[in-house]
Amino acid sequence: xxxxxxxxxxxxxxxxxxxxxxxxxxxxxxxxxxxxxxxxxxxxxxxxxxxxxxxxxxxxxxxxxxxxxxxxxxxxxxxxxxxxxxxxxxxxxxxxxxxxxxxxxxxxxxxxxxxxxxxxxxxxxxxxxxxxxxxxxxxxxxxxxxxxxxxxxxxxxxxxxxxxxxxxxxxxxxxxxxxxxxxxxxxxxxxxxxxxxxxxxxxxxxxxxxxxxxxxxxxxxxxxxxxxxxxxxxx
Amino acid sequence: xxxxxxxxxxxxxxxxxxxxxxxxxxxxxxxxxxxxxxxxxxxxxxxxxxxxxxxxxxxxxxxxxxxxxxxxxxxxxxxxxxxxxxxxxxxxxxxxxxxxxxxxxxxxxxxxxxxxxxxxxxxxxxxxxxxxxxxxxxxxxxxxxxxxxxxxxxxxxxxxxxxxxxxxxxxxxxxxxxxxxxxxxxxxxxxxxxxxxxxxxxxxxxxxxxxxxxxxxxxxxxxxxxxxxxxxxxxxxxxxxxxx
Numbered sequence: 001x002x003x004x005x006x007x008x009x010x011x012x013x014x015x016x017x018x019x020x021x022x023x024x025x026x027x028x029x030x031x032x033x034x035x036x037x038x039x040x041x042x043x044x045x046x047x048x049x050x051x052x053x054x055x056x057x058x059x060x061x062x063x064x065x066x067x068x069x070x071x072x073x074x075x076x077x078x079x080x081x082x083x084x085x086x087x088x089x090x091x092x093x094x095x096x097x098x099x100x101x102x103x104x105x106x107x108x109x110x111x112x113x114x115x116x117x118x119x120x121x122x123x124x125x126x127x128x129x130x131x132x133x134x135x136x137x138x139x140x141x142x143x144x145x146x147x148x149x150x151x152x153x154x155x156x157x158x159x160x161x162x163x164x165x166x167x168x169x170x171x172x173x174x175x176x177x178x179x180x181x182x183x184x185x186x187x188x189x190x191x192x193x194x195x196x197x198x199x200x201x202x203x204x205x206x207x208x209x210x211x212x213x214x215x216x217x218x219x220x221x222x223x224x225x226x227x228x229x230x231x232x233x234x235x
Numbered sequence: 236x237x238x239x240x241x242x243x244x245x246x247x248x249x250x251x252x253x254x255x256x257x258x259x260x261x262x263x264x265x266x267x268x269x270x271x272x273x274x275x276x277x278x279x280x281x282x283x284x285x286x287x288x289x290x291x292x293x294x295x296x297x298x299x300x301x302x303x304x305x306x307x308x309x310x311x312x313x314x315x316x317x318x319x320x321x322x323x324x325x326x327x328x329x330x331x332x333x334x335x336x337x338x339x340x341x342x343x344x345x346x347x348x349x350x351x352x353x354x355x356x357x358x359x360x361x362x363x364x365x366x367x368x369x370x371x372x373x374x375x376x377x378x379x380x381x382x383x384x385x386x387x388x389x390x391x392x393x394x395x396x397x398x399x400x401x402x403x404x405x406x407x408x409x410x411x412x413x414x415x416x417x418x419x420x421x422x423x424x425x426x427x428x429x430x431x432x433x434x435x436x437x438x439x440x441x442x443x444x445x446x447x448x449x450x451x452x453x454x455x456x457x458x459x460x461x462x463x464x465x466x467x468x469x470x471x472x473x474x475x476x477x478x479x
Contacts, residue, residue, distance in 0.1 A: 007369070118329030118369070138329060145371040146323050192324035195289050199317040200338035200385065201309055207340035209333055209350055 005070075009062055009113040016060040016114045021123025023218035024111045030226040031107050034233045040096035046103070048232050053106050060114045067113065071106040078102065117141055122212055131206065139193075147186055154178045236264040239299050239393050239421050240286060240315075247281060247292030247445075255281040256292055257445045263393065268422040270432035270453055272462055273442030279425045280320075282442065283395050286423075287315045299392050313342055316386030316420075320398040322378035326370035331357070331381050334370060338389040349388075356388035357381070360414060376407025380414065387418070395423045400431050429457050 010017070016024075031049070038045050057067050078101035085094035112120065118138075125134045158174045240263035247256040255278050263269055273279045284290040286298060288308045296303040299314045316338075319325050328334035335353035336346075344352065357363050360380040365373060373381060379399065386394065396415075400408050412434055415422065426432050432439060432453055439456040441449040449456055457463055 118333070121329070139327065142327055142329065142370070143323075189321075189324060192319065192321060193327050195284070196317075196319050196325040197327070197337075198289055199287055199312060199319070200389065201312040201341035202337075203309065203341065207346075209336055209340070209346045211346075 005066070006109075006113050007117070010116045012061055012114075014060045014114065016056060016110075019114075019221055020212055020214045020218040021115045021119045022126055022212065022214055023222045024115060025120075025123050025127060026222050027225045028107055028111050030229055032104055034229045035100055035103055035107075038100075038233060040092045045232060045235070046096075046099055049229075050099075050103055052229075053103060053110065056110055057106075060110065062110075062113055067106065067109060071102060071109050074101050074105040119212070122208065125208075126212055135206065143186070143189065143193075146189070147182065150185060151178070151182055154181065236267075238262045239265050240423070241295070241297045242285070243295045245282075245285060245292050245294035245296060247285065247290060255445050256285070259294070259445075259447045261440065261447060261450075263421055263423060265392075265421055266419065267438065268424065268436040270429075270436040270439040270456075271423060271425040271442065272427070272429070272432070272439055272456060272460070277442040278445040279442050280397055281445075282447075283317065283397060283423065283425055286393075286395060287312050287317055313389055314391055315393045315395060316389055316391035318379075318382050318386055318394065318396045318399060320401055322375070322382045322402075323370075325382040325385065326373075326378060329369060331362070331365045331368050331370060331373070335381065335385045335388050338385055342389060352388045352390070353384075356384040359387055360384040361410075374407075375402045376404070376410060379403060379407070379411060383411075383414065392420060393423065394418065394420045395425075397425045398427070399424065400426060400428045429453075429463050433457070 035046075035049055038049070054064075057064055075098070078098045082094040082098040085091075085097060115123070121134050121138050125131060155178070158178060162171070162174070240261065242259055242261040245256055245259040245261075246254075248254050259278075259282060261282075271279050271282070281290060285292055285296055286303070288303045288305075288311060291303075298311045301307045301311050301314070303311050326334050328337055332350070332353055335356055336349040339349035339352045340346070354363070354366070357366060360383055362377060362380055362384060365377060365381065370378060370381065379402075383394075383396075394415075399411060399415075403411065408428075408431060412431060415435055422435070424432060424436060436453050439449075439451065439453040440447050441456050441460055441462075449459065451459075
């Protein structure tokens with residue numbers, strides 16, 4: 001069985017984990033808007049935003065270094081564009097590009113790492129994200145594990161029959177064949193899933209249990225955090 | 236005895252021209268458990284997919300007195316619960332509870348009622364502790380039982396299980412056997428596992444090249460077609476006869 005680290009993080013218990021996903025998504029949106037509109041020279045403001053995120057990571061009980069390291073996934077892209085801005089003679093813009101993209105990723109990671117994906121998707125749907133998009137994300141997440149497991153089995157099977165060959169061409173051929181096979185299998189599985197849905201009286205309309213609860217604490221969390229972010233931004 | 240499934244002169248041909256079923260006649264009575272045997276590709280799965288209208292051939296199929304046709308599909312699919320061979324295909328919702336409640340919600344139940352039904356079905360399957368788990372966190376045996384719970388939550392009259400013991404270790408097979416024994420529904424079990432079939436069913440049918448060629452007591456069918464696991468010669472004989 002394969003577990004995604006984020007999935008494990010999201011199963012933990014903390015004040016942030018307990019918040020309704022809608023509350024976290026709204027605060028995330030406010031944070032991203034405030035961050036995006038923060039002037040490039042407002043270093044202290046960005047520092048406060050970063051400190052807020054760091055405090056939230058600690059409050060959620062997530063491994064600090066682990067979260068920071070995973071947010072660095074965006075750096076190769078932002079550093080490239082930052083370098084272009086730097087070479088164009090705009091070092092402040094380059095710095096802002098890197099720090100804003102990194103902090104945005106950190107914020108998203110924080111929400112995903114404190115909300116189990118099913119609840120996150122329910123929250124997105126409740127906030128008006130089209131059902132089709134939510135379903136695509138839901139099925140992708142559900143079958144990503146199954147497909148990656150199949151891919152690993154195929155890789156092992158290929159390695160077992162590879163012998164000592166170091167030529168790249170046959171390897172490339174094998175990888176291409178495996179990819180095609182994986183696509184065909186995924187297609188077959190999609191048909192199988194659809195059959196299983198039909199067998200359980202599915203008529204084309206998805207109904208859900210809708211178990212989200214937006215309490216007073218969630219409301220307070222949204223108002224207080226958003227107000228703080230906006231007030232800092234307006235300074 | 237009341238017949239809950241009646242199939243008369245059923246024929247089915249796939250789009251590529253393969254004749255998968257030919258003149259199939261079959262009856263399943265209330266409370267009865269019947270094993271379906273046959274070589275790979277002999278038409279067993281194609282046959283069971285006709286029973287809830289996933290595939291539609293020529294001939295007549297009726298379930299609990301309802302003819303299987305477009306207008307009756309919703310009612311038929313509420314009467315006949317199908318557990319597929321690959322549990323991963325059946326467990327597509329993000330959590331076990333949501334997956335088991337999927338069928339009851341499609342039957343038009345309110346979320347609260349669907350939740351109650353799902354919890355009861357999970358309790359029946361001995362899996363109440365998995366309620367909020369994601370399906371990919373379950374073992375193969377648990378997945379199979381959750382798939383069964385998803386069907387039981389719809390309170391069907393008939394259960395159809397396609398290769399229920401595939402990927403299950405012996406303890407998980409025993410657990411499944413105990414669970415199925417306690418269920419009152421009429422059952423149709425497609426399997427190669429003759430021991431499992433003999434422990435549950437007293438009647439079996441045998442498919443060969445799309446035809447239902449024998450119907451009788453399990454032991455008699457197993458002996459007549461040499462369908463037990465041990466004699467390898469029998470396996471070779473049937474793999475040589477494979478048509479599809």
